Amino acid sequence: MHKKISSFWKLNLYDVQLFLLFFSCEELLQAYLKERQDDLPFVFLNAGGTGPINIHYVKNNFRKYRKELGIHLSPHTLSHTFAAHLALKGMPLVGIQAP
Numbered sequence: 296m297h298k299k300i301s302s303f304w305k306l307n308l309y310d311v312q313l314f315l316l317f318f319s320c321e322e323l324l325q326a327y328l329k330e331r332q333d334d335l336p337f338v339f340l341n342a343g344g345t346g347p348i349n350i351h352y353v354k355n356n357f358r359k360y361r362k363e364l365g366i367h368l369s370p371h372t373l374s375h376t377f378a379a380h381l382a383l384k385g386m387p388l389v390g391i392q393a394p
Contacts, residue, residue: 324338333340339348353370361368378391 328338333344335344335346337347340346341348341352357369381391382388
């Protein structure tokens, strides 16, 4: 495995997924999780901090900010942009592809 890349396991009730991260991303993620005051197994929490963030909340916020900024932006566009940046930085394709 490339020395700049670390692994991060995501567990849920239905499956186990392995995500490849650059060490710099892993360090930021670990710092964020360490500062949180909960033991929830989710990276992104809902507004109440009691469970996972809802996809409708994310889509509504994208719609709101897209309108305010006058640009075309969606979670899908952001996902593709992020994947392209990972590829340019040398992330193996297996770490970029959706499970």
